[in-house]
Amino acid sequence: MDTISKAAFRRLPRYHQILSAYEGLGREYISSRELSEILEINETLVRKDMADLQIRGKQNQGYSISTLRHRIEEFLGLQDITEALVVGAGHLGTALATYAGFEQYGLKIVGVLDNDPSKIGSTIGSHEVTSIFRLASMVQKHDIKLIILTVPKDHAQELTDIAVKAGVVAVWNFTPQELHVPDGVRIRNEQIVGGFMALSHYLKNISSTPTE
Amino acid sequence: MDTISKAAFRRLPRYHQILSAYEGLGREYISSRELSEILEINETLVRKDMADLQIRGKQNQGYSISTLRHRIEEFLGLQDITEALVVGAGHLGTALATYAGFEQYGLKIVGVLDNDPSKIGSTIGSHEVTSIFRLASMVQKHDIKLIILTVPKDHAQELTDIAVKAGVVAVWNFTPQELHVPDGVRIRNEQIVGGFMALSHYLKNISSTPTE
Structure with a gap:
């Protein structure tokens, strides 16, 4: 079926x-x-x-x-609840952690992590930002299967490795880094610029035709 | 070709x-x-x-x-510069307006607009937030063909209408609103939750198989 x-x-x-x-x-x-x-x-x-x-x-x-x-x-499977951590509390991580539209799809953010001392302990939506060093323990504690990755590119692979080792089996990757993961772990690359590429092609082709 | x-x-x-x-x-x-x-x-x-x-x-x-x-x-057409306005200075709008990765694709943000008086005049990246009431005049002044729409759903259609009337021919829509536009105007719907839907299906199917 x-x-x-x-x-x-x-x-x-x-x-x-x-x-x-x-x-x-x-x-x-x-x-x-x-x-x-x-x-x-x-x-x-x-x-x-x-x-x-x-x-x-x-x-x-x-x-x-x-x-x-x-x-x-x-x-x-949107009727079941999926709990996830947002890894990276920059603008995009904050936008995702506070996005009201996820709830109707069963996606529940249960924590936000960052490595910036000035952010740790502050509040994003209903979440207190947790130190990135607690990634593995939070994954284990909440039995997290999914992380939402919005960190700088250079940290993406290392944090993925840590999360996967702790039990994560799906990574929603908003970084431009190509991630390597063991078999059985699913990556979804969210290349935001892809949407622009589609429009760029259109804009290029209309502007090459005379408009006046 | x-x-x-x-x-x-x-x-x-x-x-x-x-x-x-x-x-x-x-x-x-x-x-x-x-x-x-x-x-x-x-x-x-x-x-x-x-x-x-x-x-x-x-x-x-x-x-x-x-x-x-x-x-x-x-x-x-990524080698040509495309100038765009970010309409909506929330977390997502801010993330997009300050995203360093766009430049290499020729996408240049030339302005950010919002309707919140506490945001107007403040700075996001290198941009001063402009009043949403200046949308039409900014589109015309900079000959903008593309807007990046990150406003609340209820304002999406009205602002699209204003922008299109002023000369915009492409809308990169980050709102969940289905937009109606005249022929010749291109919409790209960026439904961020779509990425989660793909992972949700995967998570559902692995968790229904015995893991221990």
Whole structure:
């Protein structure tokens, strides 16, 4: 049941976002055509994704938004709570540690760590910043499986090693460092600049055509 | 020349990141096999992407890292400077406005705007925070084509409308709001939680198998 293509899998967050937005507008159904237009993909592909998710549409109405949204959440395991540590209390770490939107996806930040003495002991959201030297003990104490890494590039590998040794099996990596981890540990590289690259290509191509 | 598949296009930032990492390690060549293993995609697909980028490998050596990296930068227009405004000076806006990594991709932040009187006039990095009421005039004054949107969801559409009316043609949207824009305006939705969704699925599936 829980097998869909990698490409389909990557579309699930966007489906989820669109469904939430439509739900917020009071809509109950969405058609494969609407989904295909918003996602800019073929309608056949949307129908295939829905079939993979074992979701059936109603003739002339489309898919039930709440059913589909719950199915995606179930598929992704978002109904269970995942506890995580934010490693690095810079601007990005602070933004992530205080982001209210994670809760609805089951992501619960249980601690924030940094190596800066002026930050340790201060408060970020509801968290007191803990010394980075306590990374291993906090991972063990809270049985943490996931860290959110927002440290300077040069510290990324060393801290990953420590966290993995202590029991972490997933690293959400916001640093530009390519991390090396043992088999069985999953890395998700969040290269923020990737979004800009897509827009840059577009901006370049419109500005090369005469506008006046 | 500048036509590659959407899927290939989405891989370019990751290729670029891997190439930069390898270059940093002093490597000059990379093989399609290495790229396929790091990206976890089929080697045939890597070869096809390289062919689309008009990059040829050397027998037994692979692709020249610097040639490939430059080709990607050229393709994405990263060698030209793109000036942008950060709209919203919260934690995420501050993180983006001060992120040193953008410069090497040609992205130059030229201003930061917010509606909070206590922030207006203060300094973020090298920028003085400007009142959000000056959004249209700043877009026009600097001929801005791109805004980076990090405001609360409820203000996202209104500010997008103002920016687009003033001349913006690309919105890098970090809010969870689905934005509506006229034809010819490009939106890039940066749904940060998407990265977590991918890891959540993995964490769910490992924790459902017995570990002891």
